[in-house]
Amino acid sequence: MSSTKPGRNKPCPCGSGYKYKFCHYAIDTTKPERPTKNIFNISSEGHELLYSLMNISRQADIPLHELCMENGLYYFKDITIAQWEKITESFAKDSSSTMKLLQNAWEETNDAEYFNRMLENCSNISPLIKKREKTISQIVTSHFSEMYEIAIPASFMVIEGLFREYNNISFEANQGISYKINLEPYENTMLYADMSATLYFTKFLNKLMTGKPGDTSIHRNPVMHGADNEFPTKRNSLLLLLTIFEFARLETSLKLWPPKPETKDGKHFLNGYEIKMRENFNPK
Secondary structure (H helix, E strand, O other): OOOOOOOOOOEOOOOOOOEHHHOOHHHHHOOOOOOOOOOOOOOHHHHHHHHHHHHHHHHHHHHHHHHHHHOOOOOOOOOOHHHHHHHHHHHHHOHHHHHHHHHHHHHHHOOHHHHHHHHHHHHHHOHHHHHOHHHHHHHHHHHHOOOHHHHHHHHHHHHHHHHHHHOOOOOOOOOOOOOOOOOHHHHHOOOHHHHHHHHHHHHHHHHHOOOOOOOOOOOHHHHHOOOOOOOOOHHHHHHHHHHHHHHHHHHHOOOOOOOOEEEEOOEEEEOOEEOOOOOOOOOO
């Protein structure tokens, strides 16, 4: 391969036939510094192996992040391993059908049981989610009752509130905000996949929370100012629910790493937080 990196949308020099951003872009651009702190207190060889594995995991997600961003979306990883395998296989053969498979997987996997259970789990860990537990529960109920006209505006309000409190941005001090999230804690703990995900999530947030009349994808401003009358759809509502719970990932991933699972009296705990597990889920 040439030492000169091509444009992201140019063919990859390796000859795969893919755009560069879907191929070697991840390998060429993800080389984080090794953290000096040994969070697992393991040997230098084990620390080096963990560094390599965490970086490989990050690289594996980037083509799907790039594909979703190209389609104005974010790669929510709320899918099963079997669904992921099917999606990545489709991506290798025909990336044009991958987005449809991914959106179908989101709808199939993220049912009412999932969101209500995740809300309970996240409320046990995240004060930001706990504070909004009742409102989020009502959004979940509205979504699965097909009351998207209620679920979507309420979701936008929760999303902005979550971000403002997460970054300590008051409404009085800044009525218009640019979505930025500190990536340093993820790099220091080798959560490189979360680090990349958060970077793509902030790009998605900035698109989601702005927008003008006539945009093809859903945006906050046209909805909340009455310029978009086509917004009440199942997929738009699900997209915003997934966005709310992605904030839960921001709040919980660092608290749950490194993972220390245990079981007491038939209950599951992770790093001291009670976690309810999904049972008897068989996606098509």
